[in-house]
Amino acid sequence: MRVAAASLEHVDLDGARWGLVLSLADEEGRVGLGEATPLPGFSPESADDDRRALAELPGPLGPIELPGGASAARAAPEEAALAAERALAPLSSRLRGVPAARFALETALLDLLGQRLGVPVSACLGGHRPYAEVQVNGLLTTSSALSEMLEGARALAARGVGAIKVKLRSRGEDGFARDLEALRALRREHPEVELRLDANAAWSLDEAPRRLGSLAPLRPRFVEQPVAPALLHQLGACEVPWAADESLAVEGMAERLLDAEGCAAFILKPAMLGLLRAHELGRRAQARGLDAVATHLFDGPVALAAACELALSLPRPPLACGLDAHAGLEAWPAVRVPQLRGGGVVAASGRPGLGIGGWTA
Template identity: 85%
Template structure:
């Protein structure tokens, strides 16, 4: 199978943010979709660089070769599921060096190729990534922030609970000792009202290596599952075991850091953002983390429907069920053309689309 045509569409979002939708057509007329929507100020790549790469590179892709083909649509006979991921890596090999530093562009290309290949072999992307699914659904977590007034934060928590969301992540936005004290009081109020909810916290790398253990000790009575990225990405492996476990987020994008964190005491989870890591790299890190007894959480980057669908497939394609994932629909989707994300279900669930490939239909058709 070869890619014979490619097109790129830009979607203007709020502020300066823009999304890119990549369409790849193979030699039998199938169309695979990918998306690059880097987040300004957070992603290492800029949308203009991604656009140039996605306009130039599809023509240089290698063939997508499998050891066999399915006997009939919807079956996997003749092609080992894991072979599909290796087929994508081989197809990307001629352009891999030009994708360095452009994870959103790599994510788009990998997604579109896996969408094509899944359609060809009659498997969803999750099965192409990890073989036959071992879990049928994944729960999503809710998201709150301490930057809003406490009554509003508590009201949002009630709305999440009413939807059936059982895990809540709180971004700790305040800075300095006074700010941390305010956040701590807000979290205590949240815990009093929601005793059974799984609480996760995100410090966004704002704490120093010296103050992090003390602050984690103060948070321990609240029983958080973990605190994401308490210190700077390049320092996280030095933190060690603390009163509250911690999770790696931005650190996973630092060269050589995932390998250190797989061995680090105190690391409870890898937060996998395929828009920051690439789809295949995120799956590899999730697989390796789970093999070491480290939990995995998949999350979007407030990107669009194609990237969100791909992130859902990643969560469904891990060897073991991940923890509740950051895959809930978000307000930013309203800036995109209306398109159904078949993996998102009512009640805070992600489930298989039941369709080959990504299962998202292009609005451009």
């Protein structure tokens, strides 16, 4: 199979952020979709960088060859990931440093291959799995007023969401004390909820163990990225386990963290890692006894569908994932994400590929 045509559409989201939707068509008329929507201030590249990396397709793409030749029925679904990786080999230098562009290309290729094989992207990544749905976690922030944060928690509970992630936005000792009081109020009102926290790499190596100890009575599952990405492997075991997020994008760091004391989970953002790399890290983390969480980067519907397929592709069900619909989707054309369901879950779409119909911007 070869990619016969490619197109790239720009979506202006809020004047400060652009989304790129990549369409790849094969010689039989199937169309695979991918999305690159870097987040300013967080992603290492801009939308212009991604646009340049994705220009002039399909010329640089290698052929997409599955074992079994012309007979897709003889190919195991998970061999599609290897086929996509081989097809992308000629673009390796162009895609270095632009993970959102890589994510878009990998997603579009796997969407095409899934349609050809008649299986979802999740099966292309990891084969058929015995689970068909994954819980989602809710998201709150301590930058909101306490009353607003507690009302948000009530709304999540009413929807059946059983895990809440809270971003700790305050800075300094006084700010941490305020966050601690807000979290105590949240825990009093929701004693059974699974609580996760995200320090956004704001603490020093000296502060982190003490602050994690202060948080221990609240029984958080873990605290994401307590310290700077390049320092996380030095943190060690603390009173509260911690999880790796931004550190996974640092070259060689994921391999160190697989064996690091205190590391409880890998937070998998395919928009920052690439879809194939995110799946590889999730698989390896679970093999070492760590948990995995798949999450979006407040991207659009195509990337969100791909992140849902990642969550459905791992060897065992991940923890509740950061895949809930978000307000930023309102800036995109109305496209149904078939994996999003009510009741706080994402579930298999029952469709080949990503399961998204024709894209119209």
